[in-house]
Amino acid sequence: MMQHIHILGICGTFMGSLAQLAVAKGFRVTGCDANVYPPMSTQLESAGIELIEGFSVEQLSLKPDVFVIGNAMSRGNKLVEAILDADLPYISGPQWLHDKVLHGKWVLAVAGTHGKTTTSSMLAWILEYANMEPGYLIGGVPSNFDVSARLGSTPFFVIEADEYDSAFFDKRSKFVHYQPRTLIINNLEFDHADIFDELKDIQKQFHHLVRTVPKNGLVIHPSDSHAVDEVIAKGCWTPLQSFTVGHQPLSLTASDDETRITEKSNGETSIDYDSTSKSSTNSNSDNWSVELLENDGSHFNVFFEAQQLASVRWSQLGRHNIANAMVAIAAARHVGVTPEVSAEALATFTGVKRRMECLYSAQGISIYDDFAHHPTAIATTLDGLRAKVGLEKIIVLIEPRSNTMRMGVHQGVLAESFECADQVLWFSSESITWDIEAVIDQTRVPAKQYNSIASMIGAAINLYQTSTRPLHVVIMSNGSFEGIHQKLIDAL
Secondary structure (H helix, E strand, O other): OOOEEEEEOOOOHHHHHHHHHHHHOOOEEEEEEOOOOOOHHHHHHHOOOEEEEOOOHHHHHHOOOEEEEOOOOOOOOHHHHHHHHOOOOEEEHHHHHHHHHHOOOEEEEEEOOOOHHHHHHHHHHHHHHOOOOOEEEOOOOEOOOOOOEEOOOOOEEEEEOOOOEEEOOEEEEHHHHOOOOEEEEOOOOOOOOOOOOOHHHHHHHHHHHHHOOOOOOEEEEEOOOHHHHHHHHOOOOOOEEEEOOOOOOOEEEEEOOEEEEEOOOOOOEEEEEEOOOOOOOOOOOOEEEEEEOOOOOOEEEEEEOOEEEEEEEOOOOOHHHHHHHHHHHHHHHHOOOOHHHHHHHHHOOOOEOOOOEEEEEEOOEEEEEEOOOOHHHHHHHHHHHHHHHOOOEEEEEEOOOOHHHHHOOOHHHHHHHHOOOOEEEEEOOOOOOOOHHHHHHHOOOOEEEEOOHHHHHHHHHHHHHHOOOOEEEEEEOOOOHHHHHHHHHHHO
């Protein structure tokens, strides 16, 4: 008999992706959420999933085999309380995913504060290009695939390993449930101030994650991150590969299991790091390198022991994306994909929706949708665009929407994140409790806050009409931003 699961909070990226995997596994899936809207609602309905608006207690009459409760649900929710009072079976999304999908798989997990979605998408595409038909669950929609999650037809499963908590009854990070064999830690900074009090709290969760990787697995981590070093020092029983990412042009030289970074005197960039095959150990050292050929990161050569193996010309921008590509190549090699094939795949990688996605480009103006909501992500994204467009004008429309942003945790360092822009337009909503004007005062480029979408659009249009240079408008938010993207395009 077909098992039935009912998902609370189904329209979130993670839970919606889980729902699609459940359908593919043969489960009957229904779900509910407070806001049922595209694009996730469209994906779910096309998969034959019945969606219910709201959290009415009448949903108990569905009598599923188990309720899968998303981490956005909390005590006090009427349906949650009814489930508890009736002593009905329930489980967290990550635990259900482990039990029903990931168990027995070769899990390749991508963790870190930044770059998880992009790196996961790169890695999944590399394996797909190599005819390995992986399963995946990604917290976004990779442009090379039609959906954000699928089962795949082989043991390999790529997952974006989120450090957010699992559920109201399980405050461990989601990724603790995934038990990866190949683990990428891109970076580690303080974020998610709504559930973590300090960086040490996040480090503890990362330590729990590292403890789950078997000794015949692989942990790929940055060698220039003190925060990650502290995590590794707490205990690691798995072979390590390290990499380093710097803001300036880079040169890395691999020695044993470490990767080093220096700047070449001629300003060229090269990345060398240790890469271990499936059967090797830390005692073996293979040196891989990337030589930057275009300053914007769109063209680079891949080397093995100073011998060029491939040249990648792709659509992605920025040194941070080259770093994402490097760890994806390293992880893919761990499951048997050669760097040559990985380089070919990356040349056809078309990015991720909402990661510097160009929505419009005509008549001297380009409009981008970007998910960046952390100072580091903002800075690296704008740096990559600046390297591509040179002296053309860049303006940023930003909505501080993430919980951490709304709390003002990064207020002291936000100003310097915009140094590659020409002008910044801040959207100030009632949920912002900190002083945006204080950040504006510290920002070295012109900046101003707006209290309405209409006034913000008007200002952007005026900047376009008065600009003597081609204009690039980067809209930054991890939410819908009240539909400002299309409203701006319509106003042109």
